[in-house]
Amino acid sequence: MKSYAVAAAVLLLVVLVILLAFFTLKDTERPPLAEAALKRPAAEAERRERAEPSPSRPERSPAQPTAAGASPRRQAALQDEEGAEPPAGRPESSSEDSGAPDDERVEARHELRIFGSVTNELGEPLVGVHVVPRGPGAQEVRSDFEGKYEVRALVGSSKHPTLRFLAQGYEEKPLHILPENVRGAEARRINVRLDPLVDKTLVSGRIRGPxxxxxxxxxxxxxxxxxxVAYTGVSDERGKFSIPDVKVASDYVLKVRSPGVYADYFERFLAPTREGLTLEIVLERLSAARLSGRMVNADGDPIPNFRLSLRSTQARGKALAVTSDENGYFVVEEAPVGKLTFSTTGFVVRGVSLGSAAQGDxxxxxxxxxxxxxxxxxxxxxxxxAGARVDLSWLHESAGLSSGSSRRTQTNAGGSFExxxxxxxxxxLEVHADGYPPTREAYPVRRLTEEVEIRLAPRLR
Structure with a gap:
């Protein structure tokens, strides 16, 4: 029995020697990253060992080795292998790049001084008006005894300041300052007029013929x-109309134009109240008469197949087409009475008055x-x-009639026009070109073809 005990003791000693040699070999074969971890102070390894485990770190199963009973260097290595947090002071790497530097992402802005005066509808200065700017670094101010104000605001390429003008008894006035209107400017004068705060009402009624x-x-x-202020409305198939939100005042002018055979309606000094205003409008039938004549040039030569639009001061909303025949004559069987205007693009003739009786020649x-x-x-x-603007105008007066024409063109690459x-x-002829003062000269057109040269002198600096 004693020999068996001695053999067991020898065998146990051999196992212990083998285990010691195995762990010593493992320490010497550890890779450089683990070797760096082994060099950390033992105090840091012990602090991490006592710290609470991270919620994202899985719990160690009983089969996994622990740091208990190991040397301080071994404990630090095990801590590093388990994904310990990086040392304090070293930022964790991010998967997203921050992009351009902050100073490149900041929008370029400049300070703008905005000043001016605030008046009422009569042009009188308003004292104590609150000028409330909206924007970074902007501060509210009030207009002084002369109605003057001054604020400073930052203006950028995409952001623009907004000013609000507030005064008791007056409607709020918002003012938007667009960057393109103040680009490169250090100051800008903006005068503001405030409208009185008035009640609004409804103007309605019916329009009918005689x-x-x-x-x-x-x-x-x-x-x-x-x-x-101005408001508009249109009558429906029953002749009824309704214009809401009309400000109460006593100086309204009402105009009614009908596309039919009725004359224009005109009334002054309408005074809608807070209770509203209801109107019954009766339009008069437009009087007409026969009108005939001839279209000619300044030499009296007839102008055939020329078309003009005819309008009367009594019915500005209606236009009649007037076309000359092959000999320049025209006839309008039912032309509206009143002062007439003949016009088309670039041409106008005024001064013809037509009464209830027929008129010719x-x-x-x-x-x-x-x-x-x-x-x-x-x-x-x-x-x-090249690119100069050339305007050609003509005026003729005779027998109480005034005729005029206007044409416009642009010079080509060779400076020519026609x-x-x-x-x-x-x-x-009037010529406008960049960098040159405008030039205006009269040219008689006698021959079938006239040729001119216009020489421009540069603008004096």
Whole structure:
């Protein structure tokens, strides 16, 4: 029995020696990362061992080795292998890059000084008006005894300041300052007018003809000069109309224009109250008479197949087409009475008055014919000026009638321009070019083709 005990003791000693050699070999073969962890102070390893485990760290199963009974260097290595937190003072890496530096992401802004005066509807200065700017670093101010104010605000490429003007008894006035309007400016004067705070009401009613029939599609215009406001409305198929939210005032002017056979309606000094205003409008039938005449140029030559629009001061909302025949004559069987205007694009004739009786032999002188005016625009050295604006105008007065025309073109790459289908007589050329003062000269058009040269002198600095 004693020999068996000795053999067991020897065997146990051999096992212990083998285990000691195994752990010593494992320590010497650890990779560089673990070797760096083994060099950490033992105090730090012990502090981490006592700390509470992280919720995201799985619990160690009984089969896993523990740091109990190991050396301080071994304990630190085990802590590092288990995913311990990085040392204090070392930031954790992020999976997302922060992008451009902060100073590149900050929008470029500049300070703008905004000043001006605040007045009422009569132009009188308002004292103590609250000027409330909206924006970073902006502070509220009040207008002084002369109605003047001054604020400072930051203006950026995408952000723009907003000013609110508040005063008791007046409507609030918002003011938006767009960056493109103040780009590069250090100061900007903005004068503000506040409208009095007034009640609003409803203006309604019905429009009918003299026979009592409703007038649909009549257009209404309601305007107050004192309040500087205007409202519009249209009558329905029953002739009824309704204009809501009309400010109470006593100087409204009402105009009604009908697309039918009725004359325009005009009434002054309408005074809607807070209780509202109901109107019964009766339109008068538009009087008409026969009108005939001839379209000619300044030399009296007939202008065939020319079309004009005819309007009367008694029915501005209606236009009649008037076309000359092959000999320049025209006839309007039912032309509206009143002062007439003949017009088309670039042409106008005024001064014809038509009463209830028929009128004939009206001569409409127009700037139309076979004449051509061409020219070139050059600088003081004779170099062609491309892109210059050239305006051609014409005016003729005879027998109480006033006729006029206006045409516009632009010089080409060679500085040339051309006007065609002109009538004879004096015309006025006006030229506008960047960097040059405008030039205005009269040119008589006598021959079928006139050629001119316009020389521009540079603007004096």
């Amino acid at each position: 026979e009592g029939r409703p007038v649909p599609d009549a257009k209404l215009s309601l305007r107050s000069e004192r309040l500087r 009206v001569r409409l002188v127009l700037d139309w014919g076979n004449h051509v005016l061409r020219g070139v625009v050059v600088d003081d050295r004779g170099r062609a000026l 006007f065609t289908q002109l009538g004879p007589g004096p015309h006025t």
